[in-house]
Every structure is written in C-alpha cells, then in structure tokens.
Amino acid sequence: MRTLTQLVLAVAFAAPALHAQIDTIPVNPxxxxxxxxxxxxxxxxxxxxxxxxxxxxxxxxxxxxxxxxxxxxxxxxxxxxxxxxxxxxxxxxxxxxxxxxxxxxxxxxxxxxxxxxxxxxxxxxxxxxxxxxxxxxxxxxxxxxxxxxxxxxxxxxDKGQHLGANRISTEMFGVALPESDLPAAMSFYKDKLNFSALPGRNDILVIPGSTQQIYLFSAATPDLRSRTYFLVDHVGKTAAELKKRGVKTKRGKKEVIATDPDGNLLFFRSERIAD
Known part of the structure; x- marks a missing residue:
C-alpha cells in the first residue's frame, strides 16, 4: 500500500503532464x-x-x-x-x-x-x-x-461584400459524408475530433462550438451524390422562388431539393437536421 508521501509525490509528478495535456485542448476550436x-x-x-x-x-x-x-x-x-x-x-x-x-x-x-x-x-x-x-x-x-x-x-x-440580396439561403448548416464503416467513422469524429451526436441521432454529428452538422451515411447506399444542406425560413416559399428562377427541384417530406449540373444535391430545409 502506498504511503501518503508516495501518493503526494505521484500526484505532484503527474500534475504538470496532465496540465500540459489539458492545455492543448481548445475551448472553442x-x-x-x-x-x-x-x-x-x-x-x-x-x-x-x-x-x-x-x-x-x-x-x-x-x-x-x-x-x-x-x-x-x-x-x-x-x-x-x-x-x-x-x-x-x-x-x-x-x-x-x-x-x-x-x-x-x-x-x-x-x-x-x-x-x-x-x-x-x-x-x-x-x-x-x-x-x-x-x-x-x-x-x-x-x-x-x-x-x-x-x-x-x-x-x-471580402467581408460584407458579395452577399447577394437574392441568396436563396444565407447558411450552409450541414454536409453528408458516405462512410464504408459507419461505427468506425462515428468513433473517429466523436473520440478523436470531439464532435457530439445530435440528441436522439447517432448518425448526425454536431461540429464543436457551432450548431452545424455532419451526417454520416453508408457508402453502400445506391445514391452517393454529394449532399449539402441549407437553412431557409419557409420550404414552400423557397420552392416557389426556385421555380420562378428556373431551377428544377423536387419536394421531399421536409425539404425542397435542387440538383446542380453535375448531380450534386442541395437540400433546403427550415429545420436544422442534416439527414
């Protein structure tokens, strides 16, 4: 059994190393x-x-x-x-x-x-x-x-410039990433990069210090096209505006989806959930 003196010395020697390790973790990275x-x-x-x-x-x-x-x-x-x-x-x-x-x-x-x-x-x-x-x-x-x-x-x-008054959205709140091994990818982002899962969703990760998200989905999914998520005030009004501008779209359950010339998918949602 360690004596009190031995315990005090062990803590004293460990403290600087522990302090150095803690100091390397950014508060708001x-x-x-x-x-x-x-x-x-x-x-x-x-x-x-x-x-x-x-x-x-x-x-x-x-x-x-x-x-x-x-x-x-x-x-x-x-x-x-x-x-x-x-x-x-x-x-x-x-x-x-x-x-x-x-x-x-x-x-x-x-x-x-x-x-x-x-x-x-x-x-x-x-x-x-x-x-x-x-x-x-x-x-x-x-x-x-x-x-x-x-x-x-x-x-x-360029701050304050090139902020078009007609932007269909003013925030990109999420990106989807296909992964061949979902548990391993989730572990990487959570354990190594300190991301947290969106409450109730193990497949959506929240970027530390923000409300923006990364959605991890299986690379075995037939449709692996790029997916980017944009926040809008009203999905119906956004759909009407996109149609007015000549942008072809389709309606989902909770979004309107546009496809760029190379097939990349742009999801416009009023709810901040990237999935």
Whole structure:
C-alpha cells in the first residue's frame, strides 16, 4: 500500500503532464463549416447555376490565366469552392464532392491537440488565399481541411461584400459524408475530433462550438451524390422562388431539393437536421 508521501509525490509528478495535456485542448476550436469543395465538368454552367441561387463569386484563383478555383459566397464565413477540370486524366479529375473544410479559431492549438491524440495532421501553412490551413486524412481516406481566416486574406478582405440580396439561403448548416464503416467513422469524429451526436441521432454529428452538422451515411447506399444542406425560413416559399428562377427541384417530406449540373444535391430545409 502506498504511503501518503508516495501518493503526494505521484500526484505532484503527474500534475504538470496532465496540465500540459489539458492545455492543448481548445475551448472553442471551431466556428463551423468554412466550405465544401466540388469539381465540375463545365465551370460556366456551374457558375450560372449557383448564381441563379443568388450566390455571388467573391474571387477566383488562377494559374497561367486559367481559373483553378472559383469561390462562391454563402455568408462571410461560408463558401462553396468550385474546381474545374484541369487535366485530361480522369483519375486526377473526380467529378463531384472533393472535401469539406472546417472553420477553425486556433489552428495551432487544435493541431497540437490532434498530434497528442495520435492523429497525423499535415504541417500548418499559409494557403494561397492568405489563410492558415492544415489538412488531415479522415475515415475512408477522406481529405479533411481546416482553415483559420486571417485579417489580410482574400476571405477577410471580402467581408460584407458579395452577399447577394437574392441568396436563396444565407447558411450552409450541414454536409453528408458516405462512410464504408459507419461505427468506425462515428468513433473517429466523436473520440478523436470531439464532435457530439445530435440528441436522439447517432448518425448526425454536431461540429464543436457551432450548431452545424455532419451526417454520416453508408457508402453502400445506391445514391452517393454529394449532399449539402441549407437553412431557409419557409420550404414552400423557397420552392416557389426556385421555380420562378428556373431551377428544377423536387419536394421531399421536409425539404425542397435542387440538383446542380453535375448531380450534386442541395437540400433546403427550415429545420436544422442534416439527414
């Protein structure tokens, strides 16, 4: 049996290590979703579609005079990144969903925490648009991005601009991810990334520090098209407005669904549940 002195010494030696570990866990690591990224067959057709929804192009990235990314603005913190086909190799140009990106508030601390959790985030760097960025491989080898908006970045300098008055929605509140092993994916997000399940739903995860969600569904599902969820005040009025703008839709039980030129699904809901 340990003596009182031995117990005191054990606690004294353990306390600094425990304190250091606790200090690496960010209190509010996220602000929510920063963007989803898709690759499209026809950039002009996709831009025309998203502009019908009232989203404006804030800026583009170019290389040798060719657009490599177009950034469409949902609100000051959320964007849709559209990538065109750049090479003739189909393997390097998968059409559809590419990745999602989380809006982080302290990437250096968050990355350190992930390293302490045994994860392997890539090096923190400054990306082309001027924001801090690191990436990490998630379940099914999915690429997960983390960005921290910097004061001099293109995103921050565009604050208050390109917020179209006719935006069909002003918030992207959820993204769906297909997973080959749902229990393992759920464990990854909950145990490693500190996400929590939406009450009563084990398949919907809430991004820490926000009300935005990630919906995990089986990769065995026949329809694996990208699904992005947008919040609206009234589904019926949204359906009527989309029809007026010439956007083809279909009605679900609790949403109106639009499909972009590449088959990506956009769900417009008045209830904040991404499923």
């Amino acid at each position: 996220y602000a929510g979703l920063a963007h989803t990224a898709i690759r499209v067959r026809d950039l002009a057709a996709s831009e025309a579609f998203y502009e019908k929804l009232g989203f404006e192009k804030a800026f583009s990235a170019e290389k040798n005079g060719t657009v490599t990314q177009a950034f469409y603005k949902i609100n000051d913190r959320e964007f849709l990144e559209i990538y065109p086909i750049l090479t003739a190799d189909p393997a390097k140009n998968p059409i559809g969903f590419l990745h999602l990106c989380f809006d982080g508030l302290d990437l250096e601390t968050l990355r350190t925490h992930y390293l302490n959790e045994g994860l392997q985030p890539n090096a923190l760097r400054k990306a082309g648009m001027g924001n801090l960025l690191f990436t990490m491989r998630g379940p099914d080898d999915q690429n997960i991005e983390y960005t921290q908006y910097m004061p001099d970045s293109k995103h921050s300098l």
